[in-house]
Amino acid sequence: MVEEIRLLKLGGSIVTDKGGGGGIDHARLAAIAREIAERGDAHLVIVHGAGSCGHPEAQEYRIQEGVDLQNRAGIAITHEAVAGLNRSVVAALRAEGVDAVGIHPLAACHADNGQLLSCEHQSIDQLVRLGITPVLHGDVVMDTSRGACIISGDQIIRYLAQALGAGRVGLATDVPGVLDRGAVVPVITREHVKRLSIGCSGNTDVTGGMKGKIEELLKLADSGIESHIFHVSHIADFLDGKEHGGTIVRR
Numbered sequence: 447m448v449e450e451i452r453l454l455k456l457g458g459s460i461v462t463d464k465g466g467g468g469g470i471d472h473a474r475l476a477a478i479a480r481e482i483a484e485r486g487d488a489h490l491v492i493v494h495g496a497g498s499c500g501h502p503e504a505q506e507y508r509i510q511e512g513v514d515l516q517n518r519a520g521i522a523i524t525h526e527a528v529a530g531l532n533r534s535v536v537a538a539l540r541a542e543g544v545d546a547v548g549i550h551p552l553a554a555c556h557a558d559n560g561q562l563l564s565c566e567h568q569s570i571d572q573l574v575r576l577g578i579t580p581v582l583h584g585d586v587v588m589d590t591s592r593g594a595c596i597i598s599g600d601q602i603i604r605y606l607a608q609a610l611g612a613g614r615v616g617l618a619t620d621v622p623g624v625l626d627r628g629a630v631v632p633v634i635t636r637e638h639v640k641r642l643s644i645g646c647s648g649n650t651d652v653t654g655g656m657k658g659k660i661e662e663l664l665k666l667a668d669s670g671i672e673s674h675i676f677h678v679s680h681i682a683d684f685l686d687g688k689e690h691g692g693t694i695v696r697r
């Protein structure tokens with residue numbers, strides 16, 4: 447029997463100090479890595495966001511407006527910021543015994559007009575089947591129309607979930623789920639979302655915060671794959687298939 451692949455996004459807001467001084471939260475990373483290692487999670491693909499390691503650089507160089515000779519320096523600077531975070535995520539996982547390997551979308555993916563068009567999912571699938579945990583991230587990616595653009599971890603999650611036929615898709619973040627007047631909305635569908643007020647992030651964010659996340663997850667839901675948004679404290683529950691108290695986005 448071919449085991450199902452699970453996808454977990456670690457939001458930039460939980461692995462970095464997104465609203466504060468801007469550092470990587472190494473203690474949080476170690477705790478998350480321990481939870482993943484304790485479950486011996488084979489068939490897991492991890493994608494992390496950028497938080498304070500990439501969003502400020504992408505904003506400074508106006509990457510989302512397109513990249514040409516004037517602002518091309520932003521490609522390497524933004525990529526290095528988030529690639530450094532990727533090295534820390536991979537190191538934290540490996541320190542706990544998870545056989546993790548970092549994969550950079552700048553080299554593995556291509557976009558057009560800000561939309562992810564392709565990603566080397568065959569290599570990712572093969573790695574997972576060998577028991578290795580690929581760790582991707584939101585990144586600056588070359589873009590046919592714009593030169594380059596920023597692809598969020600949420601877009602990568604959507605693409606990989608569809609390409610790999612993922613069985614379970616979860617996004618851990620700094621809020622308990624999608625909130626409506628302070629209460630968690632348990633289920634969101636395309637119809638229902640129109641009645642909600644979903645905003646961006648309270649911090650520097652070039653990919654649309656919660657609004658951008660929901661847009662991607664609704665596209666995923668359209669293709670029949672549901673996804674879960676929950677607070678970082680419920681990662682173990684998600685991996686164990688238990689109730690996480692967050693939001694499910696479905697068709």
Ligand SMILES: Nc1ncnc2c1ncn2[C@@H]1O[C@H](COP(=O)(O)OP(=O)(O)OP(=O)(O)O)[C@@H](O)[C@H]1O
Nearest residue numbers: 457458459495497619624625644645647648655656
């Ligand atoms: N209706 C809403 N419900 C919940 N969060 C919301 C809502 N509207 C806006 N937000 C904001 O969205 C944020 C979460 O989105 P954000 O993109 O920062 O998450 P992330 O995936 O952890 O980070 P990153 O994009 O850096 O990976 C919350 O911290 C909150 O400020």
Ligand SMILES: C=C(C)CCOP(=O)(O)O
Nearest residue numbers: 495496500584598599653
């Ligand atoms: C800003 C960069 C480099 C990637 C953004 O990814 P996200 O944090 O998942 O939105």
